Amino acid sequence: MQLSPSLSQLIEALRCLPGIGPKSAQRIAFHLLERDRDGGTQLGKALTKAMSQIGHCETCRTFSEVSVCDICLSVKRQDSRTLCVVESPTDVLAIEQTGQYQGLYFVLMGHLSPLDGIGPREIGLDLLERRLSEGNLDEVILATNPTVEGETTAHFIAELCHKYHVSPTRIAHGMPVGGELDLVDGQTLMHAFSGRRSI
Amino acid sequence: MQLSPSLSQLIEALRCLPGIGPKSAQRIAFHLLERDRDGGTQLGKALTKAMSQIGHCETCRTFSEVSVCDICLSVKRQDSRTLCVVESPTDVLAIEQTGQYQGLYFVLMGHLSPLDGIGPREIGLDLLERRLSEGNLDEVILATNPTVEGETTAHFIAELCHKYHVSPTRIAHGMPVGGELDLVDGQTLMHAFSGRRSI
Structure with missing residues (x-):
């Protein structure tokens, strides 16, 4: 049948x-x-x-139906000198939901992965380099995922930032809030110790 | 955002x-x-x-883009005096894949479930009754699922068959081929014993 x-x-x-x-x-x-x-x-x-x-925002590469997205057009943010680099539009969403960050974004739409043929151009680093070269930024917050590929991508972008005298920062790794010490993996615990701060 | x-x-x-x-x-x-x-x-x-x-076949109620489906129109089957009653079009597919059955089908699109408001009309038993009354059938194979609702539906249709002097049969319950005796549930095992045949 x-x-x-x-x-x-x-x-x-x-x-x-x-x-x-x-x-x-x-x-x-x-x-x-x-x-x-x-x-x-x-x-x-x-x-x-x-x-x-749905296409991509010309400025930050996130998904957008119009040529420049709401966040890039926002009057409150346009003068911001901080740029947060994330891997995907869902990360922008997650950060926006905290309501604490008032700067601009740059969405890579992936991470460096040479074996899969994903190099700097594929994740829009030429566009990011142009933005760095314009001299409107003071800080680039690298909020890629804490995976091997995410770290590699973060280091690559950090080099780029140094070239244009923009200071790169990496989001903190450590204990998740509300987590329990004995349930957290060794890598995270190591990061939590090495990143300790005086109180 | x-x-x-x-x-x-x-x-x-x-x-x-x-x-x-x-x-x-x-x-x-x-x-x-x-x-x-x-x-x-x-x-x-x-x-x-x-x-x-996609609508429903006028004769057997299965999904069809045309008013009468391929199986009901099939020349080889049109004279068949056996009707197999199943709950859903996927059941027809499963039976057809065995390649052993050459009769007609009737698809209920569900089973009797008075608590959910599904009565005889909702599963097309008026249409089935009309086919029974036409006198073109000798046997109705009740292949509803072996669940409480499926059994109830099968018994309800069996009564209907008796009324029109068509003989209703129920598919066999027992050990699945290739199954292991100690892994089969008690109900199935009981059916397998009570339905034993001399060899």
Whole structure:
């Protein structure tokens, strides 16, 4: 028995979602058709719209429907001399949710990973270099993830900053607030000790 | 910070997928935007098409883009006097994959569940009754799931069959082929014993 062509196409297309194999794709397709056609139609429209309309901000590279994003355009932030470098737009979201940072952002959309063919150009370091060269920045906060690739990327950007006499800083590593000492991994604990401050 | 409107809409729309919460929806949206725009666009189109074009077969109620599905139209099957009643189109698929059954199907699209407001009409038993009354059937194979609801539904349909002098049969319950006796649950084992056959 052949499934109807639209249904096979839908099941095949659902497999582009991360972590969805053939069985899950089939389950999702039947779920939408049997129980949530409105939701499915909405999702179809939202996907088509988002995929065609969302581009990158010309200044900070985050996702944006307009050429320059809200944060880069914000009057309060435009004169800020601090730039926070993160790996992904979700990191911007996480930092913004704390409400403590009032500076600008630069989104790499990844990290250096030469083996995967991701070099400085792919993560927009040419654009970042231009911003550094303009002389409007005092500090670059390197908020890439504390992974091997994230650290490498941070060091690479730090070198770039030194070249343009902008001071690079790295976010602190240590105990997460509310964490328990005996449940934290050795690396983090080591960072927490070496980064101790007098009180 | 506000996410761009198309992006928020996409994240919200993704939550109609079964088992996808706000965090996963965000992760999927960013994955598609960063790494698989073509896939996302395809999926959008496939969803829109499937949700608007896929209806139900007038004869057996399975999903179909045309008014009567391939199986019901099949010349080889049209004269079959055996009807297999299943809960969902995926069950038809599973049975067809065995390649052993050459009869017709009737898809309930669910099972009787009075507490959820699913009565005989909702699972198309009026349509099934009409087919029984036409006198073209000798046997109805009840292949609903071996759950409480599935059994109830099977018994309800069996009564209906008796009324129209069509003989109802229930698929066998017992040990799954390749299973191990000590790993099988008691209910199944009991069924396997009571349903024993002489060899």
